[in-house]
Amino acid sequence: MRSVIYIxxxxxxxxxxAFGPAFGLGPATLVxxxxxxxxxxxxxxxxxxxxxxxxxxxxxxxxxxxxxELPQGLGxxxxxxLPTPLLVIGEDGRLTYANPAxxxxxxxxxxxxxxxxxxxxxxxxxxxxEIIADGQDATFGFTLMQPQERFFEARAAYLPAGSAAEFGSxxxxxxxxxxxxxxxxxxxxxSDFIANASHELRTPLAxxxxxxxxxxxxxxxxxxxxxxxxxxxxxxxRRMRRLVDDLMSLSRIELNEHVRPDTPLDLYRLASExxxxxxxxxxxxxxxxxxxxxxxxxxxxxxxxxxDQLSQVLVNLIDNAIKYGGPGQKVRxxxxxxxxxxxxxxxxxxxxxxxxxxxxxxxxxTERFFRVSPARSKDLGGTGLGLAIxxxxxxxxxxxLDIQSRQGEGSQFTIWVPRCETLExxxxxxxxxxx
Numbered sequence: 001m002r003s004v005i006y007i008x009x010x011x012x013x014x015x016x017x018a019f020g021p022a023f024g025l026g027p028a029t030l031v032x033x034x035x036x037x038x039x040x041x042x043x044x045x046x047x048x049x050x051x052x053x054x055x056x057x058x059x060x061x062x063x064x065x066x067x068x069e070l071p072q073g074l075g076x077x078x079x080x081x082l083p084t085p086l087l088v089i090g091e092d093g094r095l096t097y098a099n100p101a102x103x104x105x106x107x108x109x110x111x112x113x114x115x116x117x118x119x120x121x122x123x124x125x126x127x128x129x130e131i132i133a134d135g136q137d138a139t140f141g142f143t144l145m146q147p148q149e150r151f152f153e154a155r156a157a158y159l160p161a162g163s164a165a166e167f168g169s170x171x172x173x174x175x176x177x178x179x180x181x182x183x184x185x186x187x188x189x190x191s192d193f194i195a196n197a198s199h200e201l202r203t204p205l206a207x208x209x210x211x212x213x214x215x216x217x218x219x220x221x222x223x224x225x226x227x228x229x230x231x232x233x234x235x236x237x238r239r240m241r242r243l244v245d246d247l248m249s250l251s252r253i254e255l256n257e258h259v260r261p262d263t264p265l266d267l268y269r270l271a272s273e274x275x276x277x278x279x280x281x282x283x284x285x286x287x288x289x290x291x292x293x294x295x296x297x298x299x300x301x302x303x304x305x306x307x308d309q310l311s312q313v314l315v316n317l318i319d320n321a322i323k324y325g326g327p328g329q330k331v332r333x334x335x336x337x338x339x340x341x342x343x344x345x346x347x348x349x350x351x352x353x354x355x356x357x358x359x360x361x362x363x364x365x366t367e368r369f370f371r372v373s374p375a376r377s378k379d380l381g382g383t384g385l386g387l388a389i390x391x392x393x394x395x396x397x398x399x400x401l402d403i404q405s406r407q408g409e410g411s412q413f414t415i416w417v418p419r420c421e422t423l424e425x426x427x428x429x430x431x432x433x434x435x
Contacts, residue, residue, distance in 0.1 A: 084178055089115050091132050091171040105179070119144070124154070131158050131173050141180070150181045196369040200243055200383070204236035239383075246385040250368075253309070253389060257396045261306040267417055268295040268335060270307060271348045274314040275333040278322065286327040289318070292334035293348070301335075301346040302420040309393045310417070314348070316386045317413045321352035325410075329353040342400060342416040349414040357405040365403065366391040390415075 079086060085102035087109065089095055095118060098109035108118045116125055121142035131138055135158045144150045154177035161171045211229045219225040272293045282289035295301075314333075321331040329352065336347025357365065357372055364370050369384035387401075394401050397417050405411035 084176055087115070087175045087177075088167050089128060089173045089175065090168065091173075093128075093132075096167045096172060102177075127154070127156060128173055128175070131156050132171075135160070135171075142177075150179060151184045152177045153180045154178075193368055196384075197243075197247060200369065201240060204240045207236045208233050243383045243385075246383045246389065249312075250385055250389050250392065253392045253396065257392055260304070260396065260398060261309075262304050263306065264420060265303055265305045265307055265310070266295055267301040267303050267305070267310070267346045267348060268293045268298065269300070270305075270310055271314055271333060274311045275318055278315065278318045281319065282322050282331065285322050287322045287325055288330040289322070290330060290332045292332055298335065303346055303397070303417045304420055305397050305417060306393075310397070310415075313390045313393050313415060314350075316390055317350040317415070320386065321350050321354070321411075321413075324354040325352040326354060336414045336416070339402070339414075339416070341402075344419050345399065345416040346419055347402075347414050347416045349412055351410065351412045353410040356407040356409050356411055357403070358407055362403050362405055366401065 079097070079099050082099050083101060085105055086097075086099045087095060087102055088097040093114050093116070095109060095111050095113050095115055097111060098106065103109050106118050115128060119125070119142070121144060123140055123142040127138050127140045127142075130136075137155075137157045139153075139155050141151060141153050144152065154175055156173055156175040159167075159172040159174055162169055163172075211233050215226060215229055219229060272291055272295065275289065275291045275293075279289060318331065318333065325331055331353075332349075332351040334349055334351070336349045339345075339347065361372050365372065366387045368388045371384050391401055394415060394417070399415060399417040402414040402416065403411065404414075
Protein backbone atom coordinates (compact mmCIF):
# COMPACT_ATOMS: atom_id res chain seq x y z
CA MET A 1 0.00 0.00 0.00
CA ARG A 2 2.83 2.38 0.89
CA SER A 3 4.40 1.81 -2.56
CA VAL A 4 1.16 2.86 -4.23
CA ILE A 5 1.05 6.02 -2.10
CA TYR A 6 4.65 6.83 -3.02
CA ILE A 7 3.88 6.44 -6.71
CA UNK A 8 0.76 8.61 -6.46
CA UNK A 9 2.72 11.26 -4.54
CA UNK A 10 5.44 11.34 -7.19
CA UNK A 11 2.86 11.49 -9.99
CA UNK A 12 0.98 14.38 -8.36
CA UNK A 13 4.21 16.28 -7.81
CA UNK A 14 5.29 15.78 -11.43
CA UNK A 15 1.94 17.07 -12.69
CA UNK A 16 2.20 20.14 -10.47
CA UNK A 17 5.74 20.94 -11.63
CA ALA A 18 4.93 20.30 -15.30
CA PHE A 19 1.66 22.21 -15.56
CA GLY A 20 1.84 24.69 -12.68
CA PRO A 21 3.67 27.43 -14.65
CA ALA A 22 1.03 27.21 -17.40
CA PHE A 23 -1.58 28.28 -14.81
CA GLY A 24 0.54 31.17 -13.54
CA LEU A 25 1.95 29.46 -10.43
CA GLY A 26 5.23 31.05 -9.35
CA PRO A 27 8.29 29.32 -7.83
CA ALA A 28 7.15 29.88 -4.23
CA THR A 29 3.71 28.42 -4.93
CA LEU A 30 5.25 25.42 -6.68
CA VAL A 31 7.60 24.72 -3.76
CA UNK A 32 4.73 25.06 -1.26
CA UNK A 33 2.60 22.72 -3.38
CA UNK A 34 5.36 20.11 -3.54
CA UNK A 35 5.85 20.25 0.24
CA UNK A 36 2.09 19.94 0.79
CA UNK A 37 1.91 16.86 -1.44
CA UNK A 38 4.82 15.31 0.47
CA UNK A 39 3.07 16.01 3.77
CA UNK A 40 -0.22 14.49 2.61
CA UNK A 41 1.64 11.47 1.23
CA UNK A 42 3.45 11.03 4.53
CA UNK A 43 0.19 11.17 6.53
CA UNK A 44 -1.48 8.71 4.15
CA UNK A 45 1.42 6.28 4.39
CA UNK A 46 1.37 6.44 8.21
CA UNK A 47 -2.36 5.80 8.29
CA UNK A 48 -2.00 2.92 5.84
CA UNK A 49 0.67 1.33 8.02
CA UNK A 50 -1.45 1.42 11.21
CA UNK A 51 -2.79 -2.05 12.08
CA UNK A 52 -6.40 -2.07 13.26
CA UNK A 53 -6.78 -3.04 16.96
CA UNK A 54 -9.36 -5.47 18.17
CA UNK A 55 -11.20 -2.68 19.90
CA UNK A 56 -11.54 -0.78 16.68
CA UNK A 57 -8.71 1.60 17.58
CA UNK A 58 -5.41 2.04 15.83
CA UNK A 59 -1.90 1.40 17.10
CA UNK A 60 1.05 3.63 16.27
CA UNK A 61 3.91 1.98 14.40
CA UNK A 62 6.85 1.08 16.61
CA UNK A 63 9.52 3.73 16.92
CA UNK A 64 12.41 3.32 14.57
CA UNK A 65 10.50 1.01 12.23
CA UNK A 66 10.73 3.56 9.37
CA UNK A 67 7.05 3.16 8.55
CA UNK A 68 5.62 6.06 6.52
CA GLU A 69 8.95 7.62 5.51
CA LEU A 70 9.07 9.23 2.02
CA PRO A 71 11.85 8.28 -0.40
CA GLN A 72 14.92 10.38 0.28
CA GLY A 73 15.70 13.23 -2.15
CA LEU A 74 12.44 13.03 -4.12
CA GLY A 75 11.97 16.83 -4.16
CA UNK A 76 15.49 17.42 -5.40
CA UNK A 77 15.03 14.74 -8.08
CA UNK A 78 11.96 16.55 -9.37
CA UNK A 79 13.78 19.90 -9.45
CA UNK A 80 16.52 18.19 -11.44
CA UNK A 81 13.96 17.45 -14.17
CA LEU A 82 12.60 21.00 -14.40
CA PRO A 83 13.10 22.28 -17.98
CA THR A 84 13.54 25.89 -16.81
CA PRO A 85 16.71 27.07 -15.01
CA LEU A 86 16.36 27.31 -11.23
CA LEU A 87 18.73 28.55 -8.51
CA VAL A 88 18.45 28.40 -4.73
CA ILE A 89 20.54 31.04 -2.94
CA GLY A 90 21.10 31.10 0.82
CA GLU A 91 20.71 34.24 2.90
CA ASP A 92 24.52 34.39 3.10
CA GLY A 93 24.62 34.81 -0.70
CA ARG A 94 26.06 31.34 -1.32
CA LEU A 95 24.53 29.15 -4.01
CA THR A 96 22.73 26.23 -2.38
CA TYR A 97 21.43 24.50 -5.49
CA ALA A 98 21.37 24.83 -9.29
CA ASN A 99 19.43 22.41 -11.48
CA PRO A 100 20.95 21.06 -14.74
CA ALA A 101 19.04 23.57 -16.87
CA UNK A 102 20.69 26.42 -14.94
CA UNK A 103 24.12 24.80 -15.06
CA UNK A 104 23.83 24.45 -18.85
CA UNK A 105 23.60 28.26 -19.07
CA UNK A 106 25.79 29.21 -16.11
CA UNK A 107 28.98 27.17 -16.18
CA UNK A 108 30.12 28.75 -12.91
CA UNK A 109 26.96 27.70 -11.03
CA UNK A 110 28.74 25.54 -8.43
CA UNK A 111 27.08 25.12 -5.02
CA UNK A 112 29.00 27.06 -2.42
CA UNK A 113 29.98 29.86 -4.78
CA UNK A 114 28.73 33.36 -4.12
CA UNK A 115 25.96 34.26 -6.54
CA UNK A 116 27.69 37.50 -7.57
CA UNK A 117 30.52 35.44 -9.10
CA UNK A 118 28.00 33.44 -11.13
CA UNK A 119 25.74 36.20 -12.44
CA UNK A 120 27.36 39.62 -12.48
CA UNK A 121 24.38 41.44 -13.98
CA UNK A 122 23.61 44.47 -11.75
CA UNK A 123 19.84 43.96 -12.06
CA UNK A 124 20.15 40.37 -10.79
CA UNK A 125 22.46 41.28 -7.91
CA UNK A 126 20.27 44.18 -6.80
CA UNK A 127 17.09 42.08 -6.96
CA UNK A 128 18.50 39.21 -4.85
CA UNK A 129 19.92 41.62 -2.26
CA GLU A 130 16.55 43.34 -1.95
CA ILE A 131 14.68 40.03 -1.58
CA ILE A 132 17.07 38.83 1.14
CA ALA A 133 16.68 42.16 2.94
CA ASP A 134 12.90 42.58 2.88
CA GLY A 135 11.64 39.02 2.20
CA GLN A 136 9.36 40.08 -0.66
CA ASP A 137 8.92 38.16 -3.93
CA ALA A 138 9.97 39.94 -7.13
CA THR A 139 9.95 39.74 -10.92
CA PHE A 140 12.80 41.31 -12.87
CA GLY A 141 14.88 41.07 -16.02
CA PHE A 142 18.63 40.91 -16.49
CA THR A 143 21.12 40.61 -19.34
CA LEU A 144 24.17 38.39 -19.71
CA MET A 145 26.80 39.51 -22.19
CA GLN A 146 28.88 36.34 -22.67
CA PRO A 147 29.35 34.55 -24.96
CA GLN A 148 26.68 36.71 -26.62
CA GLU A 149 24.03 39.09 -25.36
CA ARG A 150 21.11 37.20 -23.82
CA PHE A 151 18.09 38.64 -22.03
CA PHE A 152 16.42 36.72 -19.20
CA GLU A 153 13.18 37.21 -17.31
CA ALA A 154 13.31 36.01 -13.69
CA ARG A 155 10.82 35.34 -10.91
CA ALA A 156 12.23 35.09 -7.40
CA ALA A 157 10.60 34.08 -4.12
CA TYR A 158 11.70 34.27 -0.49
CA LEU A 159 11.63 31.01 1.49
CA PRO A 160 11.70 31.65 5.27
CA ALA A 161 14.03 29.68 7.51
CA GLY A 162 12.90 26.08 7.91
CA SER A 163 10.45 26.13 5.00
CA ALA A 164 12.77 24.17 2.70
CA ALA A 165 14.68 21.84 5.00
CA GLU A 166 16.23 19.95 2.10
CA PHE A 167 18.28 23.06 1.30
CA GLY A 168 19.18 23.86 4.89
CA SER A 169 17.62 25.46 7.93
CA UNK A 170 18.32 29.07 6.95
CA UNK A 171 16.21 31.33 4.74
CA UNK A 172 16.61 30.87 0.99
CA UNK A 173 15.84 32.74 -2.23
CA UNK A 174 14.59 30.57 -5.08
CA UNK A 175 15.04 32.08 -8.56
CA UNK A 176 13.49 30.70 -11.73
CA UNK A 177 14.52 32.40 -14.98
CA UNK A 178 13.81 32.00 -18.69
CA UNK A 179 15.72 33.06 -21.80
CA UNK A 180 13.68 35.76 -23.56
CA UNK A 181 16.38 36.76 -26.05
CA UNK A 182 14.39 35.56 -29.05
CA UNK A 183 11.24 37.36 -27.91
CA UNK A 184 13.18 40.58 -27.37
CA UNK A 185 14.86 40.26 -30.77
CA UNK A 186 11.47 39.73 -32.43
CA UNK A 187 10.07 42.76 -30.63
CA UNK A 188 13.03 44.86 -31.74
CA UNK A 189 12.64 43.61 -35.31
CA UNK A 190 8.93 44.43 -35.26
CA SER A 191 9.60 47.90 -33.90
CA ASP A 192 12.27 48.53 -36.53
CA PHE A 193 9.94 47.28 -39.22
CA ILE A 194 7.13 49.62 -38.14
CA ALA A 195 9.54 52.55 -37.95
CA ASN A 196 10.98 51.80 -41.40
CA ALA A 197 7.57 51.25 -42.96
CA SER A 198 6.30 54.51 -41.48
CA HIS A 199 9.35 56.36 -42.82
CA GLU A 200 8.99 54.83 -46.28
CA LEU A 201 5.33 55.86 -46.44
CA ARG A 202 5.89 59.29 -44.92
CA THR A 203 8.53 60.34 -47.45
CA PRO A 204 6.40 60.14 -50.62
CA LEU A 205 3.36 61.40 -48.73
CA ALA A 206 5.26 64.52 -47.61
CA UNK A 207 6.40 65.03 -51.20
CA UNK A 208 2.84 64.81 -52.52
CA UNK A 209 1.54 67.23 -49.87
CA UNK A 210 4.32 69.67 -50.67
CA UNK A 211 3.53 69.69 -54.39
CA UNK A 212 -0.20 70.07 -53.69
CA UNK A 213 0.54 73.19 -51.63
CA UNK A 214 2.75 74.49 -54.45
CA UNK A 215 0.00 73.90 -57.02
CA UNK A 216 -2.44 75.74 -54.80
CA UNK A 217 -0.01 78.63 -54.47
CA UNK A 218 2.29 80.30 -56.98
CA UNK A 219 2.05 77.45 -59.54
CA UNK A 220 -1.72 77.73 -59.74
CA UNK A 221 -1.55 79.61 -63.03
CA UNK A 222 1.55 77.90 -64.48
CA UNK A 223 0.47 75.01 -66.79
CA UNK A 224 4.06 73.88 -67.39
CA UNK A 225 4.81 73.66 -63.66
CA UNK A 226 1.48 71.94 -63.04
CA UNK A 227 2.26 69.23 -65.59
CA UNK A 228 5.73 68.67 -64.14
CA UNK A 229 4.50 68.58 -60.53
CA UNK A 230 1.58 66.29 -61.33
CA UNK A 231 4.01 63.86 -62.98
CA UNK A 232 6.17 63.82 -59.83
CA UNK A 233 3.10 63.36 -57.65
CA UNK A 234 1.98 60.43 -59.81
CA UNK A 235 5.37 58.74 -59.41
CA UNK A 236 5.28 59.23 -55.63
CA UNK A 237 1.74 57.85 -55.44
CA ARG A 238 2.79 54.81 -57.45
CA ARG A 239 5.73 54.32 -55.11
CA MET A 240 3.37 54.34 -52.15
CA ARG A 241 1.11 51.83 -53.88
CA ARG A 242 4.06 49.50 -54.59
CA LEU A 243 5.13 49.74 -50.97
CA VAL A 244 1.64 48.95 -49.66
CA ASP A 245 1.33 46.05 -52.13
CA ASP A 246 4.67 44.64 -50.98
CA LEU A 247 3.75 45.03 -47.31
CA MET A 248 0.46 43.20 -47.89
CA SER A 249 2.24 40.50 -49.89
CA LEU A 250 4.83 40.01 -47.16
CA SER A 251 2.10 39.79 -44.51
CA ARG A 252 0.18 37.12 -46.47
CA ILE A 253 3.34 35.07 -47.07
CA GLU A 254 4.36 35.17 -43.41
CA LEU A 255 0.84 34.12 -42.39
CA ASN A 256 1.09 30.90 -44.43
CA GLU A 257 4.84 30.34 -44.19
CA HIS A 258 4.36 27.21 -42.07
CA VAL A 259 2.10 25.59 -44.70
CA ARG A 260 4.20 23.75 -47.28
CA PRO A 261 2.80 23.91 -50.85
CA ASP A 262 1.77 20.56 -52.35
CA THR A 263 1.20 21.30 -56.04
CA PRO A 264 3.59 19.46 -58.42
CA LEU A 265 5.45 21.89 -60.69
CA ASP A 266 8.29 21.81 -63.20
CA LEU A 267 10.68 24.46 -61.87
CA TYR A 268 12.62 24.79 -65.16
CA ARG A 269 9.45 25.30 -67.21
CA LEU A 270 8.12 27.83 -64.70
CA ALA A 271 11.43 29.72 -64.80
CA SER A 272 11.41 29.76 -68.62
CA GLU A 273 7.85 31.12 -68.72
CA UNK A 274 8.58 33.76 -66.05
CA UNK A 275 11.76 34.90 -67.86
CA UNK A 276 9.99 35.05 -71.24
CA UNK A 277 7.46 37.47 -69.74
CA UNK A 278 10.34 39.85 -68.95
CA UNK A 279 11.53 40.27 -72.58
CA UNK A 280 9.64 43.58 -73.11
CA UNK A 281 11.20 45.10 -69.96
CA UNK A 282 14.66 43.90 -70.96
CA UNK A 283 14.26 45.31 -74.46
CA UNK A 284 13.13 48.65 -73.09
CA UNK A 285 16.19 48.77 -70.79
CA UNK A 286 18.54 47.72 -73.63
CA UNK A 287 19.52 44.55 -71.73
CA UNK A 288 20.15 41.18 -73.39
CA UNK A 289 18.07 38.53 -71.60
CA UNK A 290 19.23 34.97 -72.23
CA UNK A 291 17.12 32.00 -71.16
CA UNK A 292 19.40 28.97 -70.95
CA UNK A 293 16.76 26.48 -69.88
CA UNK A 294 15.37 23.72 -72.07
CA UNK A 295 12.95 21.54 -70.08
CA UNK A 296 12.37 19.33 -73.11
CA UNK A 297 16.08 18.48 -73.40
CA UNK A 298 17.08 18.34 -69.72
CA UNK A 299 13.90 16.73 -68.45
CA UNK A 300 11.49 18.13 -65.88
CA UNK A 301 12.69 19.50 -62.53
CA UNK A 302 9.69 18.45 -60.48
CA UNK A 303 9.01 20.16 -57.15
CA UNK A 304 6.03 20.80 -54.89
CA UNK A 305 5.34 24.51 -54.96
CA UNK A 306 3.06 27.50 -55.29
CA UNK A 307 3.18 28.60 -58.92
CA ASP A 308 2.25 32.24 -58.29
CA GLN A 309 4.73 32.71 -55.45
CA LEU A 310 7.65 31.07 -57.24
CA SER A 311 6.86 33.10 -60.34
CA GLN A 312 6.91 36.21 -58.14
CA VAL A 313 10.38 35.21 -56.89
CA LEU A 314 11.77 34.66 -60.38
CA VAL A 315 10.25 37.85 -61.82
CA ASN A 316 11.65 39.86 -58.90
CA LEU A 317 15.18 38.46 -59.35
CA ILE A 318 15.13 38.98 -63.13
CA ASP A 319 13.67 42.48 -62.73
CA ASN A 320 16.48 43.39 -60.28
CA ALA A 321 19.11 41.99 -62.64
CA ILE A 322 17.74 44.06 -65.55
CA LYS A 323 17.51 47.27 -63.52
CA TYR A 324 20.89 47.04 -61.81
CA GLY A 325 22.75 45.38 -64.68
CA GLY A 326 22.59 48.50 -66.81
CA PRO A 327 22.14 49.12 -70.56
CA GLY A 328 24.08 46.90 -72.96
CA GLN A 329 24.68 44.21 -70.32
CA LYS A 330 23.56 40.59 -70.32
CA VAL A 331 21.26 38.76 -67.91
CA ARG A 332 21.30 34.95 -67.91
CA UNK A 333 18.65 32.61 -66.50
CA UNK A 334 20.00 29.07 -66.26
CA UNK A 335 19.91 25.81 -64.33
CA UNK A 336 22.17 25.81 -61.29
CA UNK A 337 24.97 23.29 -60.98
CA UNK A 338 24.56 20.79 -58.10
CA UNK A 339 25.64 22.22 -54.75
CA UNK A 340 26.55 19.99 -51.76
CA UNK A 341 24.94 22.54 -49.46
CA UNK A 342 21.58 21.83 -51.10
CA UNK A 343 21.40 18.07 -51.69
CA UNK A 344 18.35 16.75 -53.54
CA UNK A 345 17.35 20.28 -54.64
CA UNK A 346 16.67 21.84 -58.01
CA UNK A 347 18.18 25.25 -58.58
CA UNK A 348 17.74 28.16 -61.00
CA UNK A 349 20.29 30.97 -61.23
CA UNK A 350 19.83 34.57 -62.38
CA UNK A 351 23.20 36.06 -63.32
CA UNK A 352 23.85 39.72 -64.15
CA UNK A 353 26.87 41.83 -65.11
CA UNK A 354 26.07 44.73 -62.83
CA UNK A 355 28.29 46.53 -60.29
CA UNK A 356 28.04 43.69 -57.77
CA UNK A 357 27.54 43.83 -54.01
CA UNK A 358 30.18 44.43 -51.35
CA UNK A 359 30.94 41.34 -49.28
CA UNK A 360 29.80 42.92 -46.01
CA UNK A 361 26.41 43.74 -47.53
CA UNK A 362 25.63 40.32 -49.02
CA UNK A 363 24.22 38.82 -45.77
CA UNK A 364 21.96 41.85 -45.32
CA UNK A 365 20.33 42.17 -48.73
CA THR A 366 17.36 40.03 -47.63
CA GLU A 367 16.62 42.28 -44.65
CA ARG A 368 13.49 44.38 -44.88
CA PHE A 369 14.14 47.88 -46.26
CA PHE A 370 17.87 47.27 -46.62
CA ARG A 371 19.28 48.81 -49.79
CA VAL A 372 22.86 48.56 -51.04
CA SER A 373 22.36 51.91 -52.79
CA PRO A 374 19.32 53.67 -51.27
CA ALA A 375 19.23 56.57 -53.73
CA ARG A 376 19.53 54.37 -56.82
CA SER A 377 17.00 51.86 -55.48
CA LYS A 378 14.39 54.58 -54.95
CA ASP A 379 15.09 56.07 -58.37
CA LEU A 380 14.45 52.63 -59.90
CA GLY A 381 11.21 52.19 -57.97
CA GLY A 382 12.47 49.70 -55.36
CA THR A 383 10.70 49.32 -52.02
CA GLY A 384 13.46 47.45 -50.18
CA LEU A 385 11.13 44.47 -49.61
CA GLY A 386 11.60 42.37 -52.76
CA LEU A 387 14.38 40.10 -51.48
CA ALA A 388 12.75 39.83 -48.05
CA ILE A 389 9.63 38.52 -49.79
CA UNK A 390 11.80 36.14 -51.84
CA UNK A 391 13.42 34.77 -48.67
CA UNK A 392 10.07 34.09 -46.99
CA UNK A 393 8.58 32.43 -50.08
CA UNK A 394 11.57 30.09 -50.37
CA UNK A 395 11.35 29.40 -46.64
CA UNK A 396 7.74 28.31 -47.13
CA UNK A 397 8.95 25.94 -49.87
CA UNK A 398 11.67 24.62 -47.48
CA UNK A 399 14.25 25.94 -49.93
CA UNK A 400 16.85 28.67 -49.85
CA LEU A 401 18.42 31.63 -51.62
CA ASP A 402 22.15 31.64 -52.36
CA ILE A 403 23.85 34.92 -53.30
CA GLN A 404 27.28 35.10 -54.88
CA SER A 405 28.59 38.57 -55.73
CA ARG A 406 31.79 40.58 -56.00
CA GLN A 407 32.06 44.27 -56.67
CA GLY A 408 32.71 45.00 -60.32
CA GLU A 409 31.98 41.41 -61.38
CA GLY A 410 28.19 41.16 -61.16
CA SER A 411 25.94 38.97 -59.03
CA GLN A 412 24.43 35.50 -59.12
CA PHE A 413 21.18 34.80 -57.28
CA THR A 414 20.23 31.11 -57.09
CA ILE A 415 16.96 29.76 -55.73
CA TRP A 416 16.93 26.22 -54.39
CA VAL A 417 13.75 24.14 -53.96
CA PRO A 418 13.62 20.51 -52.73
CA ARG A 419 12.96 17.91 -55.39
CA CYS A 420 9.52 16.40 -55.35
CA GLU A 421 10.69 12.92 -54.34
CA THR A 422 12.42 14.24 -51.19
CA LEU A 423 9.23 15.67 -49.75
CA GLU A 424 6.81 13.61 -47.72
CA UNK A 425 3.33 13.19 -49.09
CA UNK A 426 0.69 15.40 -47.53
CA UNK A 427 -1.88 13.84 -45.16
CA UNK A 428 -4.55 14.22 -47.86
CA UNK A 429 -2.46 12.31 -50.37
CA UNK A 430 -1.68 9.61 -47.84
CA UNK A 431 -5.38 9.21 -47.14
CA UNK A 432 -6.10 8.90 -50.86
CA UNK A 433 -3.37 6.28 -51.28
CA UNK A 434 -4.91 4.21 -48.48
CA UNK A 435 -8.28 4.34 -50.22
